Amino acid sequence: MNVIKRSGEEVSFDADKILLAIEKANQATQENRQISEDKITEITNRVIQKCNEIARSISVEEIQDLVENELMAEGAYTVAHNYITYRYERALVRKANTTDKKILSLLGRNNEEAMQENSNKNPTVNSTQRDYMAGEVSKDITRRFLLPKEIWDAHEKGIIHFHDSDYFAQPMYNCCLVNLEDMLQNGTVISGTHIDKPHSFATACNIATQIIAQVASNQYGGQTITLSHLAPFVDISRQKYRKSVKAEMEAAGVEISEDKINTIAEERVKREVTTGVQTIQYQIITLMTTNGQAPFVTVFMYLDEVAEGQTRDDLALIIEEMLKQRMQGVKNEKGVYITPAFPKLIYCLDEDNIYNDSKYYYLTKLAAECTAKRMVPDYISAKIMKELKGDVYPCMGCRSFLTPDRFTENGWENNEHAMNSSSKHKYYGRFNQGVVTINLVDVACSSKKDMNAFWKIFDERLDLCYKALMIRHDRLKGTPSDVAPILWQYGAIARLEKGETIDKLLFNGYSTISLGYGGLAECVRYMTGLSHTTPEGEKFGLAVMKHLNDACTKWKQQTNIDFSVYGTPMESTTYKFAKCLQERFGIIKGVTDKNYITNSYHIHVTEEINAFDKLTEESKFQELSPGGAISYVEVPNMQNNIQAVLQLMKHIYNTIMYAELNTKSDYCQVCGYTGEIQITEDENKKLIWKCPNCGNTDQNKMNVARRTCGYIGTQFWNQGRTQEIKERVLHL
Numbered sequence: 130m131n132v133i134k135r136s137g138e139e140v141s142f143d144a145d146k147i148l149l150a151i152e153k154a155n156q157a158t159q160e161n162r163q164i165s166e167d168k169i170t171e172i173t174n175r176v177i178q179k180c181n182e183i184a185r186s187i188s189v190e191e192i193q194d195l196v197e198n199e200l201m202a203e204g205a206y207t208v209a210h211n212y213i214t215y216r217y218e219r220a221l222v223r224k225a226n227t228t229d230k231k232i233l234s235l236l237g238r239n240n241e242e243a244m245q246e247n248s249n250k251n252p253t254v255n256s257t258q259r260d261y262m263a264g265e266v267s268k269d270i271t272r273r274f275l276l277p278k279e280i281w282d283a284h285e286k287g288i289i290h291f292h293d294s295d296y297f298a299q300p301m302y303n304c305c306l307v308n309l310e311d312m313l314q315n316g317t318v319i320s321g322t323h324i325d326k327p328h329s330f331a332t333a334c335n336i337a338t339q340i341i342a343q344v345a346s347n348q349y350g351g352q353t354i355t356l357s358h359l360a361p362f363v364d365i366s367r368q369k370y371r372k373s374v375k376a377e378m379e380a381a382g383v384e385i386s387e388d389k390i391n392t393i394a395e396e397r398v399k400r401e402v403t404t405g406v407q408t409i410q411y412q413i414i415t416l417m418t419t420n421g422q423a424p425f426v427t428v429f430m431y432l433d434e435v436a437e438g439q440t441r442d443d444l445a446l447i448i449e450e451m452l453k454q455r456m457q458g459v460k461n462e463k464g465v466y467i468t469p470a471f472p473k474l475i476y477c478l479d480e481d482n483i484y485n486d487s488k489y490y491y492l493t494k495l496a497a498e499c500t501a502k503r504m505v506p507d508y509i510s511a512k513i514m515k516e517l518k519g520d521v522y523p524c525m526g527c528r529s530f531l532t533p534d535r536f537t538e539n540g541w542e543n544n545e546h547a548m549n550s551s552s553k554h555k556y557y558g559r560f561n562q563g564v565v566t567i568n569l570v571d572v573a574c575s576s577k578k579d580m581n582a583f584w585k586i587f588d589e590r591l592d593l594c595y596k597a598l599m600i601r602h603d604r605l606k607g608t609p610s611d612v613a614p615i616l617w618q619y620g621a622i623a624r625l626e627k628g629e630t631i632d633k634l635l636f637n638g639y640s641t642i643s644l645g646y647g648g649l650a651e652c653v654r655y656m657t658g659l660s661h662t663t664p665e666g667e668k669f670g671l672a673v674m675k676h677l678n679d680a681c682t683k684w685k686q687q688t689n690i691d692f693s694v695y696g697t698p699m700e701s702t703t704y705k706f707a708k709c710l711q712e713r714f715g716i717i718k719g720v721t722d723k724n725y726i727t728n729s730y731h732i733h734v735t736e737e738i739n740a741f742d743k744l745t746e747e748s749k750f751q752e753l754s755p756g757g758a759i760s761y762v763e764v765p766n767m768q769n770n771i772q773a774v775l776q777l778m779k780h781i782y783n784t785i786m787y788a789e790l791n792t793k794s795d796y797c798q799v800c801g802y803t804g805e806i807q808i809t810e811d812e813n814k815k816l817i818w819k820c821p822n823c824g825n826t827d828q829n830k831m832n833v834a835r836r837t838c839g840y841i842g843t844q845f846w847n848q849g850r851t852q853e854i855k856e857r858v859l860h861l
Contacts, residue, residue, distance in 0.1 A: 131186040131813050139186055141813065147196060148173045154200075154212035162207040172199045183711065185724045185848050186815065191712060264295025271297045275604070280597045287709025288590060290566040290702050291597055292645070296349040300608040302640070304350030304525035305622060308547060308558035309358040312340055312620040315548040319343055319615065329369065330398075333362040334405035338412035344621050345416075345424035347613035350561065351473075351526015353427040356447050357434035358557075359405075363443035366401050370394035399446070406450040413472050414459055424471065429523035430506065431477035432489055445489055448476075452492070452506070456499040461796065461832055468794040468834040470841045474499075474506035475523050478782040497774040500790050501767040504834065504841060507759065507789040510782045517752060517786055522556040524787065527698045529561050529757040532691045535638040544633045545623035558622050559639055563601040565594045566645030566697040568706050569652035569673065570726050574714040578656060584676075591644075591680045598642055602690060606632055638691045643756050644681055645697035647706065648726035649673060650733045655720045662732055662746050674730065674753035681756075693756025696729025700837055703728070704849025723856075724849040730754060731761075734853055740764065740860040741780050748785035760788045761836060762860040766804075767792060773861065789836065791857075796832040799825040806833050808855040816851045 130142040151169050164172075176195045180187050193216055200209035271294045272281050284291045293303070316325050319339055327333040337354065344352050371394045378385045413426050430448045435441050455474060458466035476496045482489040496506055511521045518533045525531070534554040547558055567590050576583035610617035610625040617625050623634060634640055653661040653670045661670035674694070681692035699706070703725040710721040727733050730750035732743055740762035747760040767774050767790070774790065781788045793805040800823035809819045811826075818833060819826050834843050835854055846854065 130181060131815055132192065133186050133188045142180065142187075144173065144177050147176055147192065150212070151196065151200070151208070154208050154215060157211045157215070158207045162205075164203070164205045164208055168203065168205075172196075172203060172205075175199050182716075185708070185852075188708070191708075194712065267296060267298040268294045276600065277596070280593065280600070283590075283593050286713070287568055287706045288571050289568065289593055289597065290645070290697075290699075290706070292564040292566065292697075292702075293349050297601075297604065300605050300612060301347070301349055302605060303348065303561040303563045303643075304352060304529055305344070305348065305560035305616075306353045306355075306523065306525055306531065306557045307340065307344055307621050308549070309337060309340065309354050310557060311547050311549040311624075313337070313358060313362070315620065317615070317621075318619045327362060328365060329401065330359065330362040330366045331401050331405045331408070333359050334408045335412075338409055338416070340615070340621065341413060341424050341426055342416045343615040345426075347616050348560075350529070351425035351427060353429055353475075353523045353525050355429040355431065355434060355523065355557070356451065357429075357431065357444055360435050360440050360444040360447060363398060363402065363446065364439060367394055367398045370397045402446055402450050403454075406447065406454055410451075410454055410469075410472070411459070414469050425526055426472040427475060427523060427526060428472045429475050429477070431479075431509075431511070431521060431523075432481060432492075433477075433479055433511070433521070445492060448492055449495060452476075452495045452499045455505060456495075456502055458503060461798070463798055465796055465798075465801075465832075467796050467832045468503045468841065468843075470834065470843045473527070473841070475509055476506035477509045477511050477521060478778060479511035479521075483779060483782050493778065494771070494775065497771050497778060498768075501771060501774050501792065503794060504790070504792055504836065507787065508778060508781050509787050510785065512782055513748075513784070513786040517755070520554050520556070524757065524759075525561055528759045528787070529564075529641075529643060529695060530693075530755065531556055531559050531561075532638055532641050532693055532755070535691075542637075544637070544639060545625070547620070547624060558620075559641075560622055560634075562605055562635065562640050562642040563598070564643040564645045564695060564697065565597040565601065566647055566695075566699070566702065567591065567594050567677075568648060568710075568726075569646055570648035570655070570706070570710055570720065571713070573652040573655040574710065574717070574720070576656070580656070583656060587673075587676060591677075594644055595680070595684055598644065598684075598692070599688075602635060602642055602688075605635055606630075608632075636689050641691045641693050641756060643693055643695035644677060645695045645757075646677055647697045647699050647703070647729060649730045649750070650727040651720045654733075655717065660733065660736060661730075661750075662736065662738065667746075667749070670730070671749065671753065674750055678753055678755075694754050695756035696751075696754045696758040698757075698837070699726070699728055700842075700850060701847055703853065704847045707849050723852060725853040729758060734763075734857045737858055738860060740777060743860050744777075744780060744785050744788055751785055751787070758787060760785055761791050762788070763791045763857045764861040765792070765859055767861075777861075791836045794834045797823060797825050798830040798832070799823050799827075806831055808851060816848055816855065818845070 131139045132142050133139050148169065151172060155163050155169060176199055179195050180192060197209055197213060200212060275297060280291060283289045313333055313336065314326055316323065324336055327336055337359065341352065371390055374390050374393045413424055416424055432441055432444055435444050459469045461467045481487050482493045484490065499505060514521050520533055534556065545558055572587050572590055573583060575586050608631050610629050610631060611627055616622045617631055618627065649670055650661060652673060653666045657666050657669050659666035661667050677694045681694055684692045706726050707724050714721055716722050730747060732738060732747060743762055744760055751758045751760060777790065795806040796803050797806065797820040800820060802820055802822035806818050807821050808816055811817050817826050818828060818831065820831060825831060828845055834841050837846065837850065
């Protein structure tokens with residue numbers, strides 16, 4: 130068993146420290162109120178036993194709580210008083226400077242908490258450490274100056290989660306859909322240098338990657354681009370090649386037909402598309418932004434975003450190349466092709482690609498093959514999305530969706546001064562202000578199964594979330610466009626004047642702000658004793674979801690801000706919430722007995738259910754998570770069963786708006802094994818990754834890719850998320 134120190138460093142459990150602490154408290158007590166050495170040993174052993182019963186690494190604070198409880202249970206009130214007093218005095222000393230030890234442990238590369246906080250950040254490299262160091266300072270400022278005590282206390286107790294407090298000191302938003310069309314068609318400015326409209330597809334791809342890097346360095350969440358914004362540049366290259374081929378033939382004195390010129394030009398166009406897509410893929414993977422990771426980029430592939438004809442065919446050509454290259458993968462340091470985390474790909478299923486006789490069905494088959502091998506793309510059903518939102522557009526980063534364009538009734542108001550503004554609906558250039566998440570499991574456990582108490586506590590917690598979300602919103606108000614010119618002045622989001630504030634983009638639905646939630650499965654289980662796949666459990670679960678939406682509707686009416694219900698993609702938060710629940714309520718079977726809580730509305734990872742039924746059941750809940758949601762099915766190796774993948778894709782098209790398939794794609798650098806790297810326990814009951822072929826457990830000598838919470842992680846996970854991954858059952 131390991132212990133997590135306050136600095137985040139994880140060390141081996143040392144029972145002698147418990148014994149020594151009790152002895153010191155005992156020595157500070159009047160002799161007639163002291164307890165015997167045997168009693169001290171007995172109390173120590175009880176604490177050790179309870180520590181061992183917790184199937185995870187335990188924090189210093191939890192151990193101290195156990196010591197206090199055992200002293201009180203023994204009736205050693207004076208000893209307990211002295212122990213509590215000493216603990217309080219030490220806490221005051223630590224509060225004088227909350228960041229030094231954490232920063233030093235980061236520099237020493239032994240802060241386990243930070244090392245597994247983000248599955249796509251390598252915490253040993255300087256750039257990531259610098260970002261984490263700055264984050265610790267930002268958290269400290271946020272805690273002491275920027276958040277009211279009630280909000281921070283609720284955050285610390287796991288009642289709510291105030292996301293990205295390590296970035297909150299600066300006025301930064303969460304994620305966005307980049308208006309790449311405006312920036313490419315009308316030019317932009319990068320690092321003080323004016324960039325004109327590109328004159329070829331390859332140049333457009335190169336500029337796009339520079340824009341992506343700049344955007345990533347000025348926000349803290351994910352960004353999305355669409356390939357449709359690159360498609361018009363294919364024909365620009367085509368026309369250039371036609372002219373150059375004709376000129377070459379004339380210079381050589383060769384007579385050639387127009388058809389032959391076009392054939393040669395088309396071959397060159399295809400080579401350029403290959404090069405351009407390769408630029409996007411490798412640049413994104415190899416770029417390192419100021420937050421210490423590759424840009425968190427999603428690439429959207431939707432044929433109907435462009436007009437039917439040559440441009441749509443060119444978009445199909447780009448999509449085909451993107452899928453082929455992603456299916457191949459990228460080489461690791463050993464030169465072996467592996468699955469990269471980014472860019473994330475989303476493929477849109479629609480009438481022109483979903484049926485066997487559809488014009489672009491060949492792309493859908495290719496997407497299925499890519500999914501079977503590399504876990505991407507994810508799938509959006511245009512059919513279901515039109516029913517739910519009226520439009521088809523991508524999410525930002527992992528799952529955050531904008532609200533539908535609300536300017537459609539009165540005509541488009543170009544508040545952001547985009548140069549490509551038109552009568553069409555507006556999505557690219559919009560963004561999300563941030564997230565605060567409510568812990569639904571804590572609401573349930575706090576109610577003690579009293580339904581009246583549940584709804585009362587629910588509303589109290591929602592009020593806390595509202596206050597916290599308005600603090601996020603108010604933090605952005607008054608921000609001058611100068612803080613991030615690439616976003617606010619040069620087209621990624623807007624083209625505001627220097628010195629102009631971004632305030633008007635925070636209202637009227639231009640941006641969204643997210644009420645996150647997690648643990649619906651455990652919440653329903655506690656309150657009803659049932660899974661939310663049962664009729665009674667489903668009824669209660671849907672009522673909970675509706676209550677979240679009603680709150681957002683009320684807040685939107687009060688403020689003219691687009692609040693939206695968001696299925697939080699909890700990575701490190703799932704472990705934090707689970708630990709807090711165990712501390713507050715103990716171990717409750719089926720509710721708090723895991724080191725994780727279930728993401729959003731998902732069916733519990735251990736519940737046996739087939740893939741088709743899972744997607745059908747979850748579609749009812751996804752509809753009530755309009756601000757962000759994704760469903761998945763866990764599948765075995767499907768590379769020899771592409772027809773089954775295609776059947777699942779057709780089911781997605783007819784059933785649910787946004788879904789993905791999870792498979793395994795690992796590589797052991799020691800023995801060359803390709804397959805599934807296993808999760809097992811070491812001698813301290815810590816979950817570790819182990820090659821089933823050679824027994825390698827060195828994470829630095831293996832490549833593992835897993836869906837974390839809607840996106841692929843490749844830098845490993847904390848113990849809570851690792852347990853969740855280990856316990857996932859197959860749905861096919």
